[in-house]
Structures are given as C-alpha cells and as structure tokens.
Amino acid sequence: MAESFDIIIIGSGPGGYVTAIRAAQLGFKTAIVERAYLGGICLNWGCIPTKALLRSAEIFHYMQHAKDYGLVAEKVSYDAAAVVKRSRGVSKRLNDGVGFLMKKNKVSVIWGEALIDAPGKVTVKPAISEAPKNSDAPKGALGPGAYEASTSSSPPGRGHGCCRALSRTRNWCGPISKPWSPSACRSRCW
Numbered sequence: 001m002a003e004s005f006d007i008i009i010i011g012s013g014p015g016g017y018v019t020a021i022r023a024a025q026l027g028f029k030t031a032i033v034e035r036a037y038l039g040g041i042c043l044n045w046g047c048i049p050t051k052a053l054l055r056s057a058e059i060f061h062y063m064q065h066a067k068d069y070g071l072v073a074e075k076v077s078y079d080a081a082a083v084v085k086r087s088r089g090v091s092k093r094l095n096d097g098v099g100f101l102m103k104k105n106k107v108s109v110i111w112g113e114a115l116i117d118a119p120g121k122v123t124v125k126p127a128i129s130e131a132p133k134n135s136d137a138p139k140g141a142l143g144p145g146a147y148e149a150s151t152s153s154s155p156p157g158r159g160h161g162c163c164r165a166l167s168r169t170r171n172w173c174g175p176i177s178k179p180w181s182p183s184a185c186r187s188r189c190w
C-alpha cells in the first residue's frame with residue numbers, strides 16, 4: 001500500500017525545504033522528494049557555490065593590490081582546483097544542514113524522481129537526473145515507490161482554523177460565515 005502523507009513537496013530547493021519545515025511545524029505529516037541534492041540549485045549550483053568562488057576571486061584581487069594597503073604579498077597565484085574544492089565544501093556543509101533541518105522537523109525525505117500520477121498520487125522513481133550522482137541521501141531517507149498526499153485533513157491538534165495558512169475568510173474545510181479577526185486567527189492557529 002502507498003505510504004501516506006498530508007503533504008508531499010517535490011523538490012528541496014529554497015522553495016521546497018522551507019515549505020516542508022513550515023508544513024511540519026503546523027502539524028502536517030510532511031514528505032519532501034529530491035532527485036539530486038538537498039537544497040536545490042541555490043545551495044548546490046547557484047547562489048552559494050558561486051558566491052564562494054567570487055569570494056576567492058575577491059581575495060585574490062586584494063592580494064594583487066596588497067601594496068595599495070601597505071601590505072606585501074609576493075608571487076600571488078591561485079590553485080583553481082582548490083578554489084573549486086572550497087566552493088563544493090561550502091555547498092556540502094549547507095546541503096548537510098538541510099538534511100539536519102529535515103530530520104529535526106520530522107520531514108520524511110524521499111530520494112528519487114517524483115511524478116504526479118493523479119491528484120494526491122505520487123510515484124517516485126530512482127533518480128535519473130543529469131545532476132552529479134549523489135551518494136549523500138540522508139540516513140533514513142525513503143526510496144522509490146508509490147506515495148499518497150491528502151491535504152483535506154486539518155493539522156492535528158489545530159482544529160479547523162489554520163487561517164494563516166489559508167485566509168481569514170476560509171478555514172481548512174471551506175468558507176467561514178464571518179471573517180476572523182487577526183487575534184482570533186492567532187488563538188486558533190498558534
């Protein structure tokens with residue numbers, strides 16, 4: 001039988017992993033599917049590793065102009081492989097950090113390529129991404145298989161009033177007769 005979650009998020013980039021953490025914090029049984037690296041483009045190829053490379057370039061530039069600052073730096077050179085290695089290391093640290101956050105917030109990580117077969121039905125196949133092969137699936141990650149998501153339930157222990165996740169005029173089951181005040185929302189949700 002397909003393992004069931006309240007919410008299944010596909011992709012663990014900054015959009016996905018933050019959503020997963022919040023969903024779990026609101027009490028939903030949450031899973032996140034990832035086919036390559038936790039943290040997505042930003043942590044693994046985009047924002048973070050590029051800034052790490054730029055930092056090396058910046059420091060190299062400063063060293064070339066050391067004299068301008070009253071400093072002496074002779075035979076300034078670079079080791080491109082070491083620069084890239086540092087950048088990969090920074091990404092790996094943050095990528096591990098996302099794994100830690102998933103565990104801490106009790107978000108199940110499902111490793112593989114997700115396909116939505118029908119509303120609420122997700123099949124996860126082995127990762128076939130063009131991404132660099134990742135042997136870093138966090139310990140305890142679930143694997144390929146059939147999964148179900150049912151968002152019809154309200155978060156456990158929060159009644160039907162999680163209005164911040166929806167709106168002041170809609171609760172978990174549908175429209176409400178009278179809009180809640182912000183304080184009513186707070187008392188029902190938090």
Ligand SMILES: Cc1cc2nc3c(=O)[nH]c(=O)nc-3n(C[C@H](O)[C@H](O)[C@H](O)COP(=O)(O)OP(=O)(O)OC[C@H]3O[C@@H](n4cnc5c(N)ncnc54)[C@H](O)[C@@H]3O)c2cc1C
Pocket residue numbers: 010011012013014015016033034035036037038039040041042043045046047048050112113114115
């Ligand atoms: C070179 C570069 C530099 C950047 N620099 C910056 C910056 O400095 N600041 C900034 O704000 N933004 C930057 N960005 C943009 C930033 O990376 C994106 O805005 C951000 O990553 C988008 O996050 P996301 O969660 O929407 O998707 P992504 O980060 O793209 O994550 C999507 C994730 O979903 C996974 N996935 C997709 N489909 C499936 C599937 N079917 N099954 C399982 N997993 C799946 C992918 O493997 C990936 O891990 C940069 C981008 C690049 C390319």
